[in-house]
Amino acid sequence: MTEQGSDFTADYHIDCTKPLVDEKLRMAWQKIVDMLADVINVPAALVMQVHPTTIEVFSTSNSGSANPYEQGESTKLGSGLYCETVLRSQAPLLVTNALTDPDWNHNPDLELGMIFYYGVPLLWPDGTAFGTLCILDCQERQLANWAQNLIHILQKNIESGLKILYMQQQTLQTTLQLNQALESTIMALVSALACRDPYTAQHQTRVADLTLKIAVQLGLHHELHQGLYLGAAIHDVGKIYVPSEILNRPGKLSIPEFEIIKSHPMVGAQIVKDIKFPWPIQDLILQHHERLDGSGYPYGLAGDDILLEARILSVADVVEAMSSHRPYRSALGLDAALDVVRSGRGILYDADVVDACLLLFEQQQYRNDWDSKIYADQRYQ
Numbered sequence: 001m002t003e004q005g006s007d008f009t010a011d012y013h014i015d016c017t018k019p020l021v022d023e024k025l026r027m028a029w030q031k032i033v034d035m036l037a038d039v040i041n042v043p044a045a046l047v048m049q050v051h052p053t054t055i056e057v058f059s060t061s062n063s064g065s066a067n068p069y070e071q072g073e074s075t076k077l078g079s080g081l082y083c084e085t086v087l088r089s090q091a092p093l094l095v096t097n098a099l100t101d102p103d104w105n106h107n108p109d110l111e112l113g114m115i116f117y118y119g120v121p122l123l124w125p126d127g128t129a130f131g132t133l134c135i136l137d138c139q140e141r142q143l144a145n146w147a148q149n150l151i152h153i154l155q156k157n158i159e160s161g162l163k164i165l166y167m168q169q170q171t172l173q174t175t176l177q178l179n180q181a182l183e184s185t186i187m188a189l190v191s192a193l194a195c196r197d198p199y200t201a202q203h204q205t206r207v208a209d210l211t212l213k214i215a216v217q218l219g220l221h222h223e224l225h226q227g228l229y230l231g232a233a234i235h236d237v238g239k240i241y242v243p244s245e246i247l248n249r250p251g252k253l254s255i256p257e258f259e260i261i262k263s264h265p266m267v268g269a270q271i272v273k274d275i276k277f278p279w280p281i282q283d284l285i286l287q288h289h290e291r292l293d294g295s296g297y298p299y300g301l302a303g304d305d306i307l308l309e310a311r312i313l314s315v316a317d318v319v320e321a322m323s324s325h326r327p328y329r330s331a332l333g334l335d336a337a338l339d340v341v342r343s344g345r346g347i348l349y350d351a352d353v354v355d356a357c358l359l360l361f362e363q364q365q366y367r368n369d370w371d372s373k374i375y376a377d378q379r380y381q
C-alpha cells in the first residue's frame, strides 16, 4: 500500500509528460460540467485532474452555493476519495449513499456533505490517466440509465479533446525527430567537405553563425532560424565539384576557372534536391550569390525575387569571405569587409540586412568574438 504524500504515479497510471490542456478545451469542459449539473440536477459536476501526489479540481460546475468544490483545489492522493478508486480501477463507480455503505462511510467528501457519487475515468489515448468526470450530491439517489449514458457520452467527448492534444504532441515529437535526422544529414555533408576543403568548411561555419545572428537582429521568426542556420552551414557544398587546384590556387582565376566556381550554387542545390527539408535550403544554396540589382548569379534574380533568407546569407557570406584569410590572399580585415557591404547597401545587398549586420558589429563583444574566431581559423590553417 502506498503511503499518503508519496508519489502515486504507478498506482494511478499517471504520465507526467502529457501536454497541458489549453484554454479553449478548458472552456469547453466548463460548459460540459455546467450542463451536467443542470440536466441531472446535482449540486456538483467536476472534471478532476490527477497529479503524482494530488488530485485537483480542474473544472467545477457553476451550480450555486450548494457546490462546495472550487476550481484549483487539490487533495492529497491516498486520502480515500471516490475518484481515487475510479482512477485505480479505471472503471465507473456508483455510490448511492456513502453513509450506509461501509466501504465509503469515512471518505473525505462526507465532510462536505456529499454522500452520492458517480464518476468515470478520463484517459489519454495510451491508457494513462488524466483524471475523472464525476457528479456528487448531498442526498441519496439512484442514477437513471439516460443519465449514465449522458455521462459516458461526455466522457468520450472529453477524451476526444485529450486525443487531439495527444496527437498534436506526437506530431511535434515526430517533426523534431525528423529535423534532427535532417540536421545530421547536413552535418555529414559539412564533414565530407571539411576533409577535402577545410577553408570552405570553416567559412561555412562562420557564415552560419553570422547569418543566424543577423536574422535574430532582424527579428526573423524563430521557426526560420534552424533552416537558415543549416542552409548557411552548407551553402557552398557545391564546391565539392570544383577541383582543389582551382579552389586553392593563389593568384587571379581565368575566366573558364571562374565559370567553374560560379557553378557551385547550382551544383549545391542539385546535391540537396532530393532531401525533403522543411526549410527552403535548396533555394538558399541556389540564391546566395544573387544580388539585389540583378547582377548576381546563377539566374540574375533581383529584389524580392531573392528569398529573404538568401539576402541575409549573401551579406554574411561576403563579410566572412572578405575578412578571412584565403589560400590565394591574406585577410582583408573586418572593417574593409563591412565597407564593402555598406557601399552596396540597397544596391547589391538588402538595406535592412546590411543595417542589422553593421549594428551587430558595433557591439564590441561580437567584434571580439569574430576576431578571435578568425585568429583561431588562421591557426587552424
Ligand SMILES: [Fe+2]
Pocket (backbone or CB within 6 Å): 235, 236, 264, 288, 289
Ligand atoms: Fe558561395
